[in-house]
Amino acid sequence: MEESLHLRGLAGYGNETMYPTASPTEQESFLKYEWWQYFIIPWVAGIVGYVTNVLSLEMMFYPVEFFGIEILRIPTEPWGLIGWQGVVPTKAKKMASVCFDLMTEKLLNVKEIFGRLNPDKFSAVMEDGVLLMMDDIINDVAEEFMGDAWNNLPKEIRNDIVVTAEGDANEFLAGFMADLQNHCDDVMDLKAMSIRAVTENKRLLIKMFQECGDKEFTFIRNSGFYFGFLFGIGQMCLFFFYDKAWVLPAAGFIVGWFTNFVALKIIFKPIEPVNICGYQLQGIFLKRQKEVSEIYARVLCTEIVHIKAMFDDIFVGPLSGNFYAMLRAHTLVFTDKMTAELKPLAIAAMGAEQFAAMKEAIAQKVMDELPNIIDQCYEYATEALGIEAELRTKMMALSCAEFEGVLHPAFEEDEILLIIVGAVLGAIVGVLQIFTIFQL
Template sequence: MLEYIHELWLAFLNRPDFWGVMSIVPVTAFVTWAHVWMALKMVFFPVNFWGFHIGPIPVGWQGIVPRKAGHISGVITDNALSKLGSLQEFLHAMDPDEMADIIGMQIDADLETLIEEVMLERNPILWENVPYAIKRRIFAQAHKQLPNILKELVTELTLNVENLVDMREMIVRRMEGDRRLMVRMFLTVGQKEINFIWHISALIGVVFGLIQMVIWFVVPWHWTVPIWAAIWGLLTNWIAIWMVFNPMLPHPVRYPQFFTRTQDHQFPWIKPIVPRMGTYNIQGAFMKRQDEVSTVFAKIVTEELITLKTIMTEMMYGSRKDRTRRIVKRHINQIMDTPLVRTTLQLSLGPKEYAKLKTDLIDRSIEITMVPVCDPAFNASRAQKIYQMFRERIRDLTPQEFQNLLRPAFQEDEWILIVLGGVTGFLAGLIHLFVAFL
């Protein structure tokens, strides 16, 4: 038997294509690893289109995620974020009463300046000649009413936020306005899965290389080298992407265990143990990390997407801003329509100018309200109030719902990555053929 094996080895050693055949496995592994790396990079980069246009036809490339930021974010919102809760629930968790107090302090500090600026813009001569005693009474009346009015306003905005803000539109606009945020979000949430795809591809390449080596002994036709390389390229990308999300549910498998990993994965990484039966969970790499991903994803959502700033900006300046202005106007009018203020200003300005003054005051009130809302520290304090809620609800998502946090980035355009694997595999196979076999 040993002599027979030795004879086969000598026959193989004397083949003219010996080095070409021996190179199949390492070349297939390396090429697979390299083109998967390239495909993964092309999912996210470049963030902006790189290339040129021939008329209306673009010739170049833009990462799939930044190119389709609006569509992908819309799908994620529909499939996952909308299931985590409503905007009304999020705003309520941010403590509206405390928000009203903080916003009220900001407006109250600037209230007299606000009234002065609006009046001087509307009718500077008249306002300069209004007796100081009357001005003080107007200021005092506004200061007196402001706290209750603001609490009522914030409460009403919270109760009606679903009618004032379209969460899907808000998130899509945010992502389209900052495509780097979309890329950063996917890389932060899915970096381990991206590394998994990249690293497992080399192992898959080794397996395919061994298969191709066997095929070469049966069908030693040169033209098959690039053909098989293209097939392996297609299959590698498909298998690698599939393994990230599938199987969706855990499938525990018992196996004999002779080694275990060292603590903190330190060198030598594994150590021998007394033989025993171990259990390995066969499940998609992303699906295994639901607890870990819930923490990372909740942090990104509460700090970047569903924040007090983004909600209020959409509410005040978004597509439904007219509804918001009507609510703000009704509450501001409680100050403007008190007998002292209304009588003084109507007699001084006239009915038309008085109506315009109220409009100006609403605009300026919105501007001042957005100052504390845009403060990073204020937003961070609100984010902490809903972070725990988000994290727990992501952990409670069903496997299908959880998969939709990341899957939309690949699913619709993953055929491009698969085809790209085939094309790069074919080109690498041609190079390999000319270098090693011809």
């Protein structure tokens, strides 16, 4: 019996030595941190992904003008040593050039569009304004050059001269419009006009990109959280087994990089539809070609390529000299016909030299006053040209590769810089996690 007790004691000693019983504290020691500290990692990564994507989008468009101190800054770059300007407003001229190349080369033929105006209809809708304009011009010029001789003419004769001028004006306007249609490329550069508009008012280009890409921008914001959360699960697993201090900043950098990178790529890639296991895969922007075409045409024709902008460019743009030379030639012919009845009286009253000066004065006043009444044709011209419908229809017919050029310039410029910003912010948040949550 003593031997048996002795053996049992040895057995017990041996079991305690070889297989020690773990205390409750020791059983939980494989979790170096609290469970919620690990659990929170994917959520932080999701928030980081969302915030970095939102910030990247904001930095793409804002601020419109450079904010900061322009030290060591290249004017064509958004960044400075101290400060930032949105990528789109910084590169407005270059981006607009790419976008409006598409418009003028693939979508709109200016000569063809202006050919839709009917010269006779144009002169008819301008008739009321021209009547008032000619009445004022003839009376003002005649009183300036003929003085009493004009005022002493019977009212019937003066009215007859004005009525004759007004009748000739319709023919003058119809002939001038026909000539303008044939030489529209000499008096207006649609691409240059559009680039100048968005360069002078950068918010127009921002509005065009934002409205066309509204759903894509929403996707980028939301996908930042989804992709960030998925990457965060991997980050959590890595930190669980390898809890070195540098893991969180490194993983945060990777999360920030990939959430921006993947979101940007999914928008435009693949360009052409690819069938994978019965599912058609294509860039989400390219799938919306019909919808975006309608938005693009509406925004462009409302804000940039509208009738008023076109005539303003014709009147005061870089090619306005050609327009006024053409207008002067037609106006002088018109003035000759208009003053034919008045010529004998006028020459007798003032001499041939003064009469020639009077004709020049009439021609100059017609050129000065015509821009002030041109708005009377806007409604007719907008309907006749049908630019919005033309843009919409032709955009829908573009190939996928051509259609990509509508929005991609906004992302393509300094895309890598925006991705790096996301990565750096992710790394910073990783560092904050180390000191706040894990207190390493």
